Amino acid sequence: MTAPPTAAKSAAARSAAPSRFRLPFTWQGVFSLGMYGFMYVPILVLAVYSFNASRYGARWEGFSLRWYQSLFNDRRIFAALQDSLTIALVAVGISSVLGTLMAIGLAKYRFRGKTLYRGVSYLPLIIPDIAIGVATLVFLATAGIALNLWTVIAAHMVFCLAYIAVVVSSRLKGLDPHLEEAALDLGANPQQALIKVLLPQLLPAIVSGGLLSFVLSMDDLLISSFTAGGGVNPLPIEIFSRVRTGVKPDVNALSVVLIMASGLIAAFSEYFRAYSDRTSR
Numbered sequence: 001m002t003a004p005p006t007a008a009k010s011a012a013a014r015s016a017a018p019s020r021f022r023l024p025f026t027w028q029g030v031f032s033l034g035m036y037g038f039m040y041v042p043i044l045v046l047a048v049y050s051f052n053a054s055r056y057g058a059r060w061e062g063f064s065l066r067w068y069q070s071l072f073n074d075r076r077i078f079a080a081l082q083d084s085l086t087i088a089l090v091a092v093g094i095s096s097v098l099g100t101l102m103a104i105g106l107a108k109y110r111f112r113g114k115t116l117y118r119g120v121s122y123l124p125l126i127i128p129d130i131a132i133g134v135a136t137l138v139f140l141a142t143a144g145i146a147l148n149l150w151t152v153i154a155a156h157m158v159f160c161l162a163y164i165a166v167v168v169s170s171r172l173k174g175l176d177p178h179l180e181e182a183a184l185d186l187g188a189n190p191q192q193a194l195i196k197v198l199l200p201q202l203l204p205a206i207v208s209g210g211l212l213s214f215v216l217s218m219d220d221l222l223i224s225s226f227t228a229g230g231g232v233n234p235l236p237i238e239i240f241s242r243v244r245t246g247v248k249p250d251v252n253a254l255s256v257v258l259i260m261a262s263g264l265i266a267a268f269s270e271y272f273r274a275y276s277d278r279t280s281r
Contacts, residue, residue: 010093021068043259050252068254077254087234088217091156092164096210098157099164100202104194106165108170124162133226140227147229155227156220160213167209169237172201211269215262221273 053064071077106118124132136155145151179201181191221236228234242251 003214032159037269045255046252049260050249050256052252055249070250071253071257074250076233076238077235080233083149083233084218084235087152087156088214089154091217092162092210093144094153095157095160095213096206097166099209100168100199102161102171103165103168104198107169120253121165124159124160125166129159129220129222130235131221136223137226147227147232149229151227151229152224152232155223156217159223160217163213163216164206164209167212168202171205174200206214208269211265215233215269217266218258219262238245 049060050067051058051065053066054061056191097252102121106114106121132155136151136158140147140151175198179197180193183197184190188196219236220234221240224234224238228237239251239254242248
């Protein structure tokens with residue numbers, strides 16, 4: 001049976017009618033663009049003005065590398081960088097060992113209060129930095145311990161330990177638990193199974209967590225300001241002392257160098273994390 005002429009004409013008219021107008025963008029795209037612009041446009045402006053020849057950041061007077069030359073000749077900056085590197089390397093090194101052992105212990109052993117211990121161990125991930133700094137300062141003052149380089153290292157270990165333990169724990173969940181059992185069946189003792197079987201599989205996660213903790217330690221201002229004594233001047237404190245009266249062009253240059261270094265370390269951390277996920281499958 002064929003359709004009536006009037007119905008066929010109306011159907012043809014509907015098919016020939018122009019489709020509803022659609023915008024070339026969506027509100028999700030606009031929101032994402034605005035969000036990323038809010039985050040990264042200031043960094044781009046900072047990078048551009050780090051090459052400004054003017055001593056005053058608001059006026060462009062031409063391209064120049066004078067502030068990078070001034071930065072690399074600044075002894076105070078290098079002294080502060082040395083303090084920050086010492087704190088971060090020692091804190092991350094000790095935390096990598098303790099955090100790995102803590103993650104292995106929580107994953108493989110059962111003991112009374114395990115859930116409470118796990119929750120307390122991961123508290124530094126959610127507690128504000130200022131609360132950790134104030135609590136550490138009160139504890140050190142009560143115990144009569146003078147503030148020095150080691151008090152800063154101990155305070156940084158509090159959050160470095162938690163971050164490394166979390167990353168290593170996530171790696172442990174994806175490992176085959178029978179590998180260690182096979183090593184023990186083949187004659188290895190528990191120490192050999194740990195060192196030769198388990199740790200090589202955990203190494204990508206340990207490195208990834210260590211790199212993440214290193215960046216956080218280098219970037220920390222609040223905890224360092226509460227726990228650093230005389231003669232200890234980490235880089236974030238040095239930068240903060242310089243920008244309180246206004247942002248200087250050499251601080252712009254330093255910020256660009258730090259952003260590039262942090263991005264490189266974050267890229268390595270992401271690579272090791274992805275490698276860890278691939279090898280666990």
